[in-house]
Amino acid sequence: MSGNLERRYRRVLRLLPGWYRQRWEEDMVAAFLDSWLTGDPEADEYITKAAGPGWAEVASVASLAVRLQLGGAGAPRRYFAWGQAVRGAVLAVTLVQAVAGVFALVQMAWSRHLFSWLPAPPATMVAAAPGGILPPVVWYLMACAWIVSFVTLVLGRYRAAQAIAALAIAPDLIRLLEGQFTGRWPAPHVGPWAFWVLLDLAPVLAMSAFHRDAPPTARRPWLLALPAGYLLVGVPLLALEASGNTAWLPDFSGLYCFLVCLACLAHVPRVWSGRADGSGVWSLTLTLLAADAGAYRILSIADYLHDPHLINVSLAELLILLVAVALVAPDAVRAQAATPAPPPHPRLG
């Protein structure tokens, strides 16, 4: 009687991890069918043929799936490892955006002569304000929004951080759509879209991994990472820009690959020391970041097809990234493999 309706709902339930389905699937299916079936054979026959789980029902299962697949406290180790790795990767990408935000604000302040003790800004910096239909103030607000989103995320206000980041990525999308439809940028223009999807949209969506069961973030090191990141990456870049030595600098995609490589190499001694102190989760985080950086590098090569030198540089960056991630990837695999049985469910009777 309930054949089709039940089949459709079970298909949705496949979003949930196996251990959870083993315990709760039959229960959920029974409750779902109870919510639809009337007991009248004729009406029920029609319902089972025509009806299916609505969007709200699917969303409730999807939301539960995110909480379970990217587990927090009390989750089986494998799901907890994935949850922590995704949360770490989101924090890292949001940190990169926040550092870029500080960089943009300092650049803006300098180009407007707000730092009287600094020499006059180079002409390239003065001309660097983003164009398009949006006024410059929007871009500076966007830079501020990423900084606020990062700090808010670290402080545990997850949904606020996600909402602020969602606002921060809107101007970039408007700029991309404007460029696409007005033909302001030459084709193929893949890199900026790849940036928007992989470094703007992806972290905003993945902030859903910060749910109620997520353990609190270590505040001090992450908050210190913002000024440290600016001092170690932003200031040297700004100095190079000011001195006019930017010709050999990688593009943003190359810089992202370079930073992930450095993080992998810095993590290697911990992996090789053989200590089981959570290094596997960090290895998984770095592998995710490497996948993100690698995908961005590969896609943005499409914009360099006219220049063999830039293609070679991009491929070299990819190769270095691959070597660096190969050093931590086995540890990342081990982090998932050691999966003890989930805590026992109360038995009937």
Add this chain to the structure above:
Amino acid sequence: MTGQAFFVLTALADGPRHGYGIVGEVAGLSQGRVKLKIGSLYGVLERLAAEGLIEPDREEAHDGRLRRYYRLTRDGRSALAEEAELRAATARVVRARLGLTAPGTAGAAG
């Protein structure tokens, strides 16, 4: 305790219920304001079971399907009583501040 967990525990306070029975009871208790989707309900039930506040009671066959009933544990009953007391105290304060407290009961708002 979240609002959903509070309503689910309250739905089980007067006896065991199965999944859809809880959905209906919560809708009734909240005067239709809380309409639990099945995914949300089982997210709450799993958490409450993991915390030891509810446990399975029995299974009954219904139209060829097994309905599993859940009941409050002793810890669940205490947690619900504690939460109800907290909410009642808050409600008393709100009523007092809004000037809705009946004469002679203002001291209770304390």
